[in-house]
Amino acid sequence: ETGVTQTPRHLVMGMTNKKSLKCEQHLGHNAMYWYKQSAKKPLELMFVYSLEERVENNSVPSRFSPECPNSSHLFLHLHTLQPEDSALYLCASSQGITSGGWFFGPGTRLTVL
Amino acid sequence: AQTVTQSQPEMSVQEAETVTLSCTYDTSESDYYLFWYKQPPSRQMILVIRQEAYKQQNATENRFSVNFQKAAKSFSLKISDSQLGDAAMYFCAYRGYMEYGNKLVFGAGTILRVKS
Numbered sequence: 001e002t003g004v005t006q007t008p009r010h011l012v013m014g015m016t017n018k019k020s021l022k023c024e025q026h027l028g029h030n031a032m033y034w035y036k037q038s039a040k041k042p043l044e045l046m047f048v049y050s051l052e053e054r055v056e057n058n059s060v061p062s063r064f065s066p067e068c069p070n071s072s073h074l075f076l077h078l079h080t081l082q083p084e085d086s087a088l089y090l091c092a093s094s095q096g097i098t099s100g101g102w103f104f105g106p107g108t109r110l111t112v113l
Numbered sequence: 114a115q116t117v118t119q120s121q122p123e124m125s126v127q128e129a130e131t132v133t134l135s136c137t138y139d140t141s142e143s144d145y146y147l148f149w150y151k152q153p154p155s156r157q158m159i160l161v162i163r164q165e166a167y168k169q170q171n172a173t174e175n176r177f178s179v180n181f182q183k184a185a186k187s188f189s190l191k192i193s194d195s196q197l198g199d200a201a202m203y204f205c206a207y208r209g210y211m212e213y214g215n216k217l218v219f220g221a222g223t224i225l226r227v228k229s
Contacts, residue, residue: 033216042117043204043219088156092217102208102217104150104158 003027006091006105013081014113021076021108023091029103030095032074034066037088037107049074081112115140117207119220126195127228133180134190134223136205146208147181147188148217153201161203164188192225200227 004025013019025032034046046060049068063085065077074091091105116139126132138147149161162174164181171179176196180189192199205220 042221045216045218048216090158092158102148103160106155106157109156 004091004093004103004105006089006108008108009106010109010111012111012113013078015081015083017081018077018079020078021089021091021110023074023076023105025072025074025091025093025103025105027093027103028095029093030071031093032068032071033092033094033102034074034076035090035092037090039087043090047076078110081110083112086110086112115142115145115207115209115218117205117218117220119203119205119223121223122221123224123226125226125228126192126199128195128197130195131191131193132195132225134192134203134205134225136188136190136220138186138188138205138207140186140207140209142209144209147179148206148208149177149179149188149190150204150206150219151199151201152204152222153198158204162190195227197227197229200225 007022011019031050033048036044036046047066052068052071063080067075088107088109090107092102094102118137120135124132145166147164151159151161162172162177162179164172164179171181176193178191202222202224204222207218
């Protein structure tokens with residue numbers, strides 16, 4: 001498998017559920033990111049991990065909890081979500097300072113009922 | 114803070130014709146990267162082309178080229194010989210040069226429709 005993969009591709013959950021989104025990069029990159037893409041809004045950066053440490057958290061509600069166990073894997077744990085959290089969640093990776101481009105996963109389409 | 118503006122919510126082009134998508138940005142940095150990403154209906158974000166701010170020469174990638182005007186903070190994308198597969202949402206993006214894990218700032222996107 002190459003590039004950046006995300007699972008699941010689609011997720012429907014109730015507001016009381018707990019679920020996790022998974023991202024895996026096979027590019028040897030050292031930085032990973034979670035973005036949220038809502039309809040008619042620019043992509044919003046949620047979390048940045050560099051060398052497995054969180055370096056940025058853009059005022060994301062605590063019902064979203066990221067985890068980066070190693071440089072290849074990134075999780076987004078979800079609990080007690082709201083319907084307005086329904087969106088496409090994109091994972092991306094890059095190679096730090098020298099990276100020119102970022103590589104994105106296919107995204108997880110999340111629907112909160 | 115850096116901002117990226119795409120003033121064209123939607124554009125249309127006839128197949129085989131040329132179209133230009135506009136992007137402007139605001140930054141106080143002198144070194145940075147600029148990108149164009151394509152997001153087709155499949156939702157996968159695909160890097161189309163990138164430009165390093167210190168390079169005066171405009172980047173080209175097959176049918177895709179940019180017009181980078183650093184003083185004007187403008188970064189437009191030209192698609193030549195448009196194809197049906199070019200139909201997608203196009204995002205302009207900015208990234209600072211030196212920091213680890215520096216965030217990619219996106220514009221709101223431009224929907225490109227290609228007519229046959």
